[in-house]
Amino acid sequence: MTTVSEYLFHRLESLGVQHIFGVPGDYVLDLMDVLNQTPINLICNCNELNAGYAADAYARVRGLGAVCITYGVGGFSLVNAVVGAYAERVPLVVISGAPNSSVRKGNLLLHHTTGDYNLQLAIMEKITVAAVNLTKASQAANQIDQTLAACLYYKRPVYIEIPLDLVHQACTLPETQPPSSFKLKNPETLPEALEEAVEEAVDLLEKAQRPVILAGVEFNRFRLQNKLLQLLETTGYPLATTMLGKSCISEMHPQFIGNYVGALSRDDVCQRIETADCVLCLGAIMSDMNLGVYTANLDERKLINANSEKVKIKHHFYQPVYLGDFIDGLIAKLQKKEAETLEITPASDVLSTTFIPQPENKLTNRRFYERINHFLEDGFIVIADTGDAIISTMDLLMPQETDFIGQAFYLSIGYS
Template sequence: MVKVGQGPMGLYTISDYLLDVLHYGQIREVFGVPGDYNLRFLDHILTRSDLEWCGNGNELNAAYLANGYARQLGLAAFVTTYGVGELSAINGFAGSQTEGVPVLEIVGLPTTATQQQQKRVHHSLGDGQFDHFQTMHQELGIMTEVVSSNHAVAAVNRVIRKLVTTKQPAYLGLPSDLTELPVHPTFKQLIPTLFTAPNATPVPTVPFQLMQQAVYQAEHPLVVIGQALAQFHLGAAVQAWLAAQGFPFVDLIESKGVVTESMSQFKGTYHGKIANAALQAQVEQADVVFLLGSSLSDVNTAGFTHQFDPEHTITMTPGVISIYGETLVEQSPEHFPTWIQQLCQCQRATPMPSSAPTVPVRPAEPVPQPQQPVTQAFYQAALAHFVQPNDVVITEQGTSQFTVEDLRLPTDAEVITQPLWASIGYAFPAALGSLLANPNRRHLLSIGDGSFLLTLQELGFAIQHQLTPIILLLDNQGYTIERVIHGEQARYHDVPQLNYQHLLMAFGATPETYRFAKITTETELITQFRNLQHATPKLTLLQIRLQKLDAPKTLRKFINLLYDDE
């Protein structure tokens, strides 16, 4: 094997430099699909002992896997070929842009000579123009760079710096003739500087004074936890601040578990008018609401029915600081941590008292009724008991997402979901990426049969890499969330009914490497959950049969609020 940091030909090249950068960023696996424009770059991955090539069923799945991986480790990379490959991935990549997940896409491009001579080559539109697809990514707000013979290291450095400081994805084009471009090994000394935090920008005096005053004087404060705190690894700092101040807090669907829900001050997952009456009253009575990194989308807010009064709200996002309805600071995302850290320096003279128990009582296991068919309500109650501390729960858009909304997660458990981009099929590959990045945490995937069909090719990936997710497949014979929206009995909501046990074997599983059970009754579900609590980890698929129109009550309320004007 070639020495790490040295290409197949024995020279130190731009490919080696890029891979050294990725490895320094804690990346151990690189995802993607081979294509003739990226093959020489892939050769460099195969020569290394510190990186593994993990090929996927298609580029879309690779983008989803990278998203889940980056949510655990803070950075991920996947490789596609020009045109057909990058367009196949662009849906998943746009999800990373929308949700703020730092993923690098490396695109193998035709040679510089081919582009300069405007040749009519495969995977292009045949018009001699080779920047169409890069422009598409730019239109989505994604930073793009292309390696050139004169600016190779600089191009790599710019995209990595973008990923590290803003937590947004980036695109790097690598012409196939430049993969072996020699660069001086001394540039490796620059790599640590790419991952250092930006210099802290002084916080303007007036906004900071107003924040301090709010912390000191608020009688009924409420903190709303947002997903951006996870993106910038600020959850622990905010958690410590909340514990010290005694402030009550809520999270949103997007941010469940960013701050552990086992804290005594946690009041629930807020979801506009869908939330229970006590939680809505907590929001309405707050004299100061701190919105920390929250994305107030239609899904997060139950159709924008949230009740945050701007005149009593301090909003801190990666782009804006707004205090009491006035935008006082517009900033680049890299300055967001400075503001949160400054907020965490604001201390009350004495913390607020809390009458809640220190640790919430674990939900009781529901009592199954013999031969009683499983319902969404029973599944939700059973899942609440089944989730353990430190679990990662991945939910698909739809019934699964609304099933976990009211769960109070145990210590250090978290939820991964995609409420804003909401691309069905995302959850399964994302779960595999997250599990590959952090194999020491148990991963539970709750997904409907319709969503699973879109990306089930990655069962082969899971089996090949000996991954052991617990897949809770809600078999409701189609797209139940769409049935609730419109056309309950319409045929376009139906999906093919598969033999999932045979599907596992078709993708290479053996009886020794997987568990499968088809569940139709409450007793069967509880039995399987009990058996799994102390079982040896294996790829597990529980096919849980539900009725077509059985949807969580919160989902039905949400749909009524979202579409009440139609």
């Protein structure tokens, strides 16, 4: 016999979740007792907002995160973290305990609630791509699968609410697939739209003398880093990333020139991007901060802008076209350009000089980040909080397999 709660945690474990963050509370204690009997580790935090931030960061690094909280006071405290995950396309599973179904039907006023037992679900419906209140054990497994599939497909938060009386009830396992499997699929592509998008993009890029790639966060979210490396190898183009896309590849790569954030960028990066005769913008969220508070100067007539669902070239839209399929199409048709014609100044050149301590001088912001730049090694995780820190880390170079974590779009102070 597999219970509803066992099935949920088994599914999460099969998807690579090894840690769940949360805060105990009486509506979720039974659920957490079950969780503690599984291979997944429960990491308790001091409050729900912090648990949400931790699960968000975990998802950015591992591909999927989960947070488990109690009803009412727990769920409402978590909301800001969920909104941030939604804004920045982070696949986060929110699991909430809930009052017993019979008590809810009686409309009794319970602690931690407002008396409206649909309020938390209604709020979560606004800030997730799928939200479900499990009411029947016979339907729970299918509802769990559908909700988790939505999380992975859209790379955004989902919400699962489990009343106390369902935690230990036996669930009906899906008939269409064994419980150990979970089929995932990429966003769909219309072949005709893809063919036309690739044809127009290749025509512009082959005619360009000084093209450049601007890469964004969707390379991290959709695990497309290897395709980006293939594209760089195929074309020889220089690459810059947006702030939110930082660390989508090793920033020691010889074709990486820096982070482009409009007028906040280094002068050489800004000049190279804005004078390019074609900008291939891939997987970027075009927010105000990613564009340097709208100081970015990207000429639409020279811009190819592709994300997870569509491609925009000049004023032409092609959809649905999945980003991974579009990149494959480019790799198949683009020719490599000579490096000397592309004006590539590797960002890693800034590390060519040795850092020399100056103990007699005052510590400055510039010297601090210069020291950190020479300190970072392969496999580090760099976390920047909102404000001066995230702006100052723009030019820190992320080595191989180093993850940069920061809310460069939603910008919630205290996230780190």
